[in-house]
Amino acid sequence: MSMVVCRAPFRVSFFGGGSDYPEWYRDEPGAVLSTTIDKYIYITCRYLPPFLGTKHRVVWRYVEQVDSIGEILHPAVREGLRYLNFDDSLGIELHYQGDLPSRVGMGSSSTFVVALLKALTGLRGLKADQQKIAEMAIELEQVRMKETVGSQDQVAAAFGGLNVINFHQNGRFDVNPLGLSAERERELSSNLMLFFPGRSRFSSDQALSVTQNLPNRVAEIRRMVAMVREGEAILRHGDLMDFGRMLHETWQLKRCLSDRVSSPEIDNLYDRARRAGAVGGKLLGAGGTGFVLLYVPRECQAAVIDALTPQCVNVPFALEREGVRTVHQSNNVILPNDG
CATH class of the missing domain: 3.30.70.890 (GHMP kinase, C-terminal domain)
Incomplete structure (x- = not known):
């Protein structure tokens, strides 16, 4: 597979926010009620042909053209590539598009990471279901990037739908769709x-x-x-x-x-x-x-x-x-x- 386009939905959280932080659910169970909506983040990625004059190209708010993954400014892209063991032997081109602005309370950073990981695993030909993508996104943000973020946004964007998401003290989660008509x-x-x-x-x-x-x-x-x-x-x-x-x-x-x-x-x-x-x-x-x-x-x-x-x-x-x-x-x- 040489080019992949993936999308992940933004979420609206109704109840339980705050209990999805590890700082809470390591001690007491957490739960949220949320839904995803028909507004999306899109990630397009491919292996960049070697004769275009740059090794890697990342297009978001800026256009980055760099010679190594370590030079990429976008932290999620840089660390996501490292997380999945990409290196500089093959160039990567990645484009971001979104239906809503970033940093506006809709879970955009985690939605971006979910779409990114889905696209990069697809580019590598790896199998990753919704559970795996959510788990990877939580690890990437909270452990690899050391961001102060909860865990509900990654799960919501990966699974989609109107759900109760439970967070357990062992760090696991489960997703229970409401199944409304x-x-x-x-x-x-x-x-x-x-x-x-x-x-x-x-x-x-x-x-x-x-x-x-x-x-x-x-x-x-x-x-x-x-x-x-x-x-x-x-x-x-x-x-x-x-x-x-x-x-x-x-x-x-x-x-x-x-x-x-x-x-x-x-x-x-x-x-x-x-x-x-x-x-x-x-x-x-x-x-x-x-x-x-x-x-x-x-x-x-x-x-x-x-x-x-x-x-x-x-x-x-x-x-x-x-x-x-x-x-x-x-x-x-x-x-x-x-x-």
């Missing part, structure tokens, strides 16, 4: 709205603040974990308005985890949305800024859009079930030994 999923997604206020941040900065404060917020995290089961029960056979109210409760709890979780701008935005008819919502990701998820009855959605415009952009979305996948592969790329 398509009609029930549409009912849920039709009352959810995403808004982007147009700023980004490095999530590891906020995550470090949260993880350092976890020993002081045990009661809050335990409540957030309990809400995973309550939220699952509502999605299966309850009133979805109660799901919206729980989102409001979990946001109040999440704001207690660190003074860096929210900001005056986000608090003002959220208050305006609530006055316009939003039942509840939360800032996605580690905090600071990023996408805001709101539960809004359909009859109130136009008013909420008016209340948040022009400060925010509304991003329509639907739920997705596939997770990471290869969308294209070909064998027609010239390699050094093609003569």
Whole structure:
């Protein structure tokens, strides 16, 4: 296989965030309720022909043309290539594309790593199922790159769908799909709205603040974990308005985890949305800024859009079930030994 194109979906986390950090689940079980959506990161990679004047080419926010893997600036690409034992004997070309901005609370860094590992294992001709890709992504970020990140984003992007993900003290996880009907999923997604206020941040900065404060917020995290089961029960056979109210409760709890979780701008935005008819919502990701998820009855959605415009952009979305996948592969790329 000489060229691979892979995609992995962004995720929306509802309940249990914070309990997916190893700093928590090494001591107490963690759980999250999340879904992936129809917005994706795409990674295209191939072996770079040897006569193009550079050994490796990586295209993201920058265009990197370097002579060794060690010179690659993008940390996930550099360490991902090392992790899978690529070397400089064959050149690599890799392109990144995304449907949403990076560093906005949608799990983009881990989604990138999941798509990257799927593409690189495919390029090497290695077999790696969703479980393996998720495990590799967690190891790459937390161990090899030493990033302060949780474990839910890698699992969500790898498996896809609306799931309860449990994290165990031995470091393992299991994924339990809710298996809702398509009609029930549409009912849920039709009352959810995403808004982007147009700023980004490095999530590891906020995550470090949260993880350092976890020993002081045990009661809050335990409540957030309990809400995973309550939220699952509502999605299966309850009133979805109660799901919206729980989102409001979990946001109040999440704001207690660190003074860096929210900001005056986000608090003002959220208050305006609530006055316009939003039942509840939360800032996605580690905090600071990023996408805001709101539960809004359909009859109130136009008013909420008016209340948040022009400060925010509304991003329509639907739920997705596939997770990471290869969308294209070909064998027609010239390699050094093609003569």
